[in-house]
Amino acid sequence: MMHPRRLFAVLGLVVLTSMTSCTSFSSSRSPSMDKTGWITHCFGRFLIDLPPDAVINAGYYLWGDNIQRLDGTPAELAARIAHREQELRNGIHKKTKESMFVRRAEDKAGAISLWSWDSNASLLSYRVDSYFVAHPKGEVFLYSGEVTHDKEKEGEEAINDISRSLRSREPKEAPTEPGFCIDHAYIAGDSFQDEEFGVGVTFPNHPGARFEFRSSTGSELNSLLERVDGFVQNMLATVAGVERLRKGKHPVGSLPGEEYLVAGSNKGQRAYTFMWEVQGKEESLTEPNLTAGLAVLERSNENGKPPPPAFKSDKEALELWDAIVDSIRVRPTSSSPRGGNAGPSPAPKPATPGGQTLGDDYVYEEFLSSLKPKDSWLDDL
Numbered sequence: 001m002m003h004p005r006r007l008f009a010v011l012g013l014v015v016l017t018s019m020t021s022c023t024s025f026s027s028s029r030s031p032s033m034d035k036t037g038w039i040t041h042c043f044g045r046f047l048i049d050l051p052p053d054a055v056i057n058a059g060y061y062l063w064g065d066n067i068q069r070l071d072g073t074p075a076e077l078a079a080r081i082a083h084r085e086q087e088l089r090n091g092i093h094k095k096t097k098e099s100m101f102v103r104r105a106e107d108k109a110g111a112i113s114l115w116s117w118d119s120n121a122s123l124l125s126y127r128v129d130s131y132f133v134a135h136p137k138g139e140v141f142l143y144s145g146e147v148t149h150d151k152e153k154e155g156e157e158a159i160n161d162i163s164r165s166l167r168s169r170e171p172k173e174a175p176t177e178p179g180f181c182i183d184h185a186y187i188a189g190d191s192f193q194d195e196e197f198g199v200g201v202t203f204p205n206h207p208g209a210r211f212e213f214r215s216s217t218g219s220e221l222n223s224l225l226e227r228v229d230g231f232v233q234n235m236l237a238t239v240a241g242v243e244r245l246r247k248g249k250h251p252v253g254s255l256p257g258e259e260y261l262v263a264g265s266n267k268g269q270r271a272y273t274f275m276w277e278v279q280g281k282e283e284s285l286t287e288p289n290l291t292a293g294l295a296v297l298e299r300s301n302e303n304g305k306p307p308p309p310a311f312k313s314d315k316e317a318l319e320l321w322d323a324i325v326d327s328i329r330v331r332p333t334s335s336s337p338r339g340g341n342a343g344p345s346p347a348p349k350p351a352t353p354g355g356q357t358l359g360d361d362y363v364y365e366e367f368l369s370s371l372k373p374k375d376s377w378l379d380d381l
Helices: 004-016 074-090 149-165 224-238 313-325 361-371
Strands: 039-043 048-049 054-064 065-070 101-106 112-121 121-135 140-148 166-168 177-182 184-186 195-202 209-216 243-249 257-266 270-277 289-296
Touching: 004 257, 048 313, 054 177, 065 224, 074 101, 074 112, 074 121, 074 140, 121 166, 140 149, 149 184, 184 209, 224 243, 224 257, 243 313, 257 313, 270 313, 289 313
Parallel strands: none
Antiparallel strands: 039 048, 054 065, 054 195, 065 140, 101 112, 112 121, 121 140, 166 184, 177 184, 195 209, 209 289, 243 257, 257 270, 270 289
16 A cells, blocks of 8 residues: 555655646536546456556455466466476475475365475475466466465465455456456455455556556555645645645545645646545455555656647546546446446546545556656655
C-alpha cells in the first residue's frame, strides 16, 4: 500500500518543479464521459472499466508471493518442470555440499511443487516453485515463494488450496462465483486469505499518463485525508504554482473512497497527481485497502519542443479520472452458471462534491525512479 513517505515524495515533486499558477476548477464532479466500447476487466474481487485501447500490466499475490501465468501448454509443462528440477539438482549448497534440491511433491489435483533451499548459504528456509494447470482451458501457472521451516505445513496447505480452487476464465470473463481473479483464471472461494493485486495502465491517446489500481487485504491506520491534508494545505499556502483541483469524499457505490487531485504547469507542460483511496477493513475481502492514482509528470522535450500534452485540458483529465474510478465495484457473485461477462457499470449516482485519490505504491515508485533526481532529498521525506 502507499506509504506516507512516498506520497510526500510524489507531492514534493510537484513543489520542486516550480509550477506556475493556474485557475482552479470547482470541486464538483466532472460530467460523465462517453464510455461506448469500454471493456470491463476483473482484477482480484473487483471490476473496473477501461478504454478499449488501454495497455494493461498486472501482478497478483497470495500470502505475499507472486502467482503468474506462464506461456506454453500443459503438455509442455512437464519439460519445463524437469528442466527446473535439474537446475536445482545441479546447484550445490555451500554448507551441506549437497544438491540445492530438497524434494518434489504432487497433490491430488495435479499440482507439482519443487522444494529447494532458498539460499545456497543458509538452511533457514525453502524456495517452493509450484506449477498448476487451470481447467478447462489448460492455462499454466507458477506460484513461487519462500517458506520457513516453522511454516512448512501452512505452505503446503496454501498450495493445495490454490490447486483445488484454480479455474481458467476467458480474458474478459467476470466469473459469477466468489473468487480472486488473476490473469486468465481465478481462484474460487470466499474464505479469507492474504491477497493483493497491482495494475498499471497507459493510454495511447494520453501520452505520459499512467493510471494505477491496487488492492491489498488489510487497512491503513488513518484515512487518506487524515494522512496528507495538513501537508498539502501547507504546500498550497506556501508554494506558488501548485493548485488543488479537488479534495474530499469520493464514494463509489458502497466503497467509502476519498481523493486528492493536484495539478500544475511548468515549461509548457501540465502535470497531474490524482489520488484515491478506500482505507479498508481488516480481514475483509470486499473492502480491502484500495488505491488508485493517475499521474502525468514532466517529460523530456522532443527536438527542443515540449512533448504532446497528455490531456487537452484539466476537464478532460478529470473526465477520464471520474469515468474510471467511478466504475470500480465489487464483483457481484451468485449461484448462476459460470462464464457470464459483466458489462460496463451503469453511470454512478453523483457523489459528495470533492474526492480524494491516493496513488498506488509501486506505481509511484516507478514515477519517482523515472525522474532520476540528482540529490537524495527523496530519502529524507
